[in-house]
Amino acid sequence: MxxxxxxxxxxxxxxxxxxxxxxxxxxxxxxxxxxxxxxxxxxxxxxxxxxxxxxxxxxxxxxxxxxxxxxxxxxxxxxxxxxxxxxxxxxxxxxxxxRCTLKLAAPLEGPVQSVADLEGRAIATSYPALTAKFLQERGIMAEIVEMGGSVEVAPRMKIADAICDLVSTGATLEANGLAAFETVLESxxxxxxxxxxxxxxxxxxxxxxxxxxxxxxxxx
Ligand code: PRT
Ligand code: ZN
CATH class of the missing domain: 3.40.190.10 (Periplasmic binding protein-like II)
Structure with a gap:
């Protein structure tokens, strides 16, 4: 330098x-x-x-x-x-x-449709600290499953009930039968x-x- x-x-x-x-x-x-x-x-x-x-x-x-x-x-x-x-x-x-948005999403018509439904559930994410902070601020107790990538497959693989992942067009969520229900961070x-x-x-x-x-x- x-x-x-x-x-x-x-x-x-x-x-x-x-x-x-x-x-x-x-x-x-x-x-x-x-x-x-x-x-x-x-x-x-x-x-x-x-x-x-x-x-x-x-x-x-x-x-x-x-x-x-x-x-x-x-x-x-x-x-x-x-x-x-x-x-x-x-x-x-x-x-x-x-530009992208960190969002919580879960399978369409599954048991998780809102933040309140996350209580006691497992959430897969590559953003564990941001997800934990979001849950803590809302008083929700949930398990965070940290993943390095391909987070969108976690619900299908029964690794988690929901995900917290980046979304830009929404095509990845749609292709995996997932729907976003909350924004955690705009980026x-x-x-x-x-x-x-x-x-x-x-x-x-x-x-x-x-x-x-x-x-x-x-x-x-
Ligand atoms: O190797 P390295 O660690 O440097 O790269 P990376 O693979 O971690 O990052 P990269 O290049 O994929 O993304 C870098 C940054 O781009 C991210 O940290 C975000 O700030 C920003 N960004 C913007 C995105 C997206 N849009 C995005 N859509 N990063 C990732 N995605 C992924 C998302 O994780 C999901 O898998 O794209 C998929 C969703 O896209 P849609 O369009 O289907 O919604
Ligand atoms: Zn990276």
Whole structure:
């Protein structure tokens, strides 16, 4: 990490990577040819990208390995519920892409049709901390079954009675005979920063935010 250069954590590949690279490109950031799988250097701005899994972005920024990062609010909120250091990070700018909603859903015409019906049931999710917080706030006692992916198959496999998962078009729920009955969190990609880890790149962060705002405004 050379002095004066800001490090931005971006998802290596996936939905956030796509939107993040588009935003950087439209903001006029030119990336040098990739020699390194982990780092990409910008040619015309004192900025280096660190390419990692989205789930790792909050802790990389909170630890100061990166000054800022582009992450989904869903991943940020789950990490914040587990780590006070992540909870202390600030959202610098909402980015308006990768929109989705964390929802509770259950089989159509099954015994679970509402939040109250979750009492004593099992809920499969990749967001255990957010699900637990939601249930606790409503005084519901339920079992949380943590899954790394394919959460939508859990009711059919009798692993759980309901799920708490991300929804964008709703096609996955429909294909699995599930219906959403409650929203836990609305999410979009956000730019987060750690003011103590800017490495002298505060002006670069300001420049990025200004350019991001311009691109977002031009999309509306
Ligand atoms: O490898 P890595 O860990 O970095 O990637 P990943 O597989 O965890 O993430 P990825 O690329 O799938 O998603 C990254 C982020 O994109 C998420 O954390 C969200 O912030 C955002 N996002 C937006 C979504 C969706 N929309 C989305 N639809 N993430 C996942 N989905 C999945 C959802 O889990 C479900 O399986 O798509 C399915 C539902 O989609 P619909 O359209 O059928 O409703
Ligand atoms: Zn992930």
């Amino acid at each position: 050379s002095a004066g250069r800001l490090t931005l954590a971006v998802q290596k590949s996936g939905r956030l990577a796509e939107g993040g690279f588009d935003l950087l490109k439209q903001s006029g950031v030119k990336l040098a040819y990739a020699r390194d799988a982990l780092m990409r250097r910008a040619e015309n701005v004192p900025l280096d990208l660190m390419l990692i899994r989205d789930d790792d972005i909050p802790s990389f920024v909170a630890s100061g390995s990166c000054g800022c990062g582009i992450v989904g609010e869903n991943v940020l909120a789950e990490a914040a519920a587990r780590s006070p250091r992540v909870a202390g990070l600030e959202i610098v700018q909402r980015l308006g892409f990768a 979009e990609a956000v730019l987060i920063a750690n003011p103590e880890a800017l490495n002298g790149g505060g002006a670069t962060l300001d420049l990025l935010v200004e350019r991001f705002k311009g691109v977002i405004a031009s999309r509306q």
